[in-house]
Amino acid sequence: MASDNNKLSLDSIRDSLIRQEDTIIFNLIERIKYPITPTLYKEASSSSWNISGSLFHYLFQETEALHSKVGRYLSAEENPFFPDKLPASIIPPSKCTPVLHPAAECVNVNEKILDVYKKQLLPLFCTDQADDEENFATTASCDIQLLQALSRRIHYGKFVAKVKFRDCTDQYKPLILAKDRDALMKLLTFEAVEEVVKKRVAKKAFVFGQQVTLNIDDNTKEAKYKVDPSLVSRLYDEWIMPLTKLVEVEYLLRRLD
Numbered sequence: 681m682a683s684d685n686n687k688l689s690l691d692s693i694r695d696s697l698i699r700q701e702d703t704i705i706f707n708l709i710e711r712i713k714y715p716i717t718p719t720l721y722k723e724a725s726s727s728s729w730n731i732s733g734s735l736f737h738y739l740f741q742e743t744e745a746l747h748s749k750v751g752r753y754l755s756a757e758e759n760p761f762f763p764d765k766l767p768a769s770i771i772p773p774s775k776c777t778p779v780l781h782p783a784a785e786c787v788n789v790n791e792k793i794l795d796v797y798k799k800q801l802l803p804l805f806c807t808d809q810a811d812d813e814e815n816f817a818t819t820a821s822c823d824i825q826l827l828q829a830l831s832r833r834i835h836y837g838k839f840v841a842k843v844k845f846r847d848c849t850d851q852y853k854p855l856i857l858a859k860d861r862d863a864l865m866k867l868l869t870f871e872a873v874e875e876v877v878k879k880r881v882a883k884k885a886f887v888f889g890q891q892v893t894l895n896i897d898d899n900t901k902e903a904k905y906k907v908d909p910s911l912v913s914r915l916y917d918e919w920i921m922p923l924t925k926l927v928e929v930e931y932l933l934r935r936l937d
């Protein structure tokens with residue numbers, strides 16, 4: 681979507697962010713099918729699996745390496761979690777004019793996303809603290825899919841910041857030159873938009889997470905859902921939107937480099 685510079689607008693980018701809500705919520709519903717599985721994230725003892733680090737990190741790094749070889753990270757919309765370990769792409773880069781300022785390459789908050797995910801989000805959404813030894817690989821794959829969806833959404837802040845700078849250059853330029861983070865954060869924040877996002881993702885979580893039954897007389901009083909809508913709203917309010925705005929600020933601070 682963000683490849684055509686001329687068509688890029690705040691509305692078109694916001695439409696993409698809305699569509700990415702579906703991806704995040706469905707990946708979240710898939711992950712919380714499994715218990716937290718703490719063994720996945722523990723440093724593997726050298727005698728056990730003959731890998732360095734945890735099983736989760738091993739699968740994640742190998743996944744990113746394979747995706748890198750087929751060009752995933754040639755896209756400005758994708759940002760790797762392990763940028764220092766990526767093999768070169770076997771396909772050539774696009775000949776299209778880059779949409780983002782070259783400094784966008786330096787903006788990567790995935791280390792923060794991964795830390796928040798393991799320390800706060802997993803314990804918040806996965807209430808069962810057990811290990812599911814039958815599903816180590818599947819559980820870790822769900823983590824990776826969800827983390828990549830979160831990262832894509834949060835780093836879309838680069839495209840949002842690009843358009844906000846293009847459309848209101850005179851307002852942003854002095855704040856960038858003054859390196860005034862707080863003023864930049866205030867200028868780029870649209871609280872009304874954020875309120876709509878929080879309400880919409882809660883409604884999507886309720887709708888997408890409903891148990892579908894065919895028995896017409898199913899009048900169970902208590903609505904059963906696969907993910908707590910209020911937690912999805914909180915996910916956006918406390919983590920996704922603040923991290924998206926952090927990416928916007930980091931991009932803007934480099935925009936005049």
Ligand SMILES: C=C(O[C@@H]1C=C(C(=O)O)C=C[C@H]1O)C(=O)O
Pocket residue numbers: 694697840868869870871873874877920921922924925
């Ligand atoms: C992404 C934007 O910038 C900010 C971040 C938002 C978000 O992460 O959903 C929403 C509104 C803004 O406060 C935007 O203006 O659309």
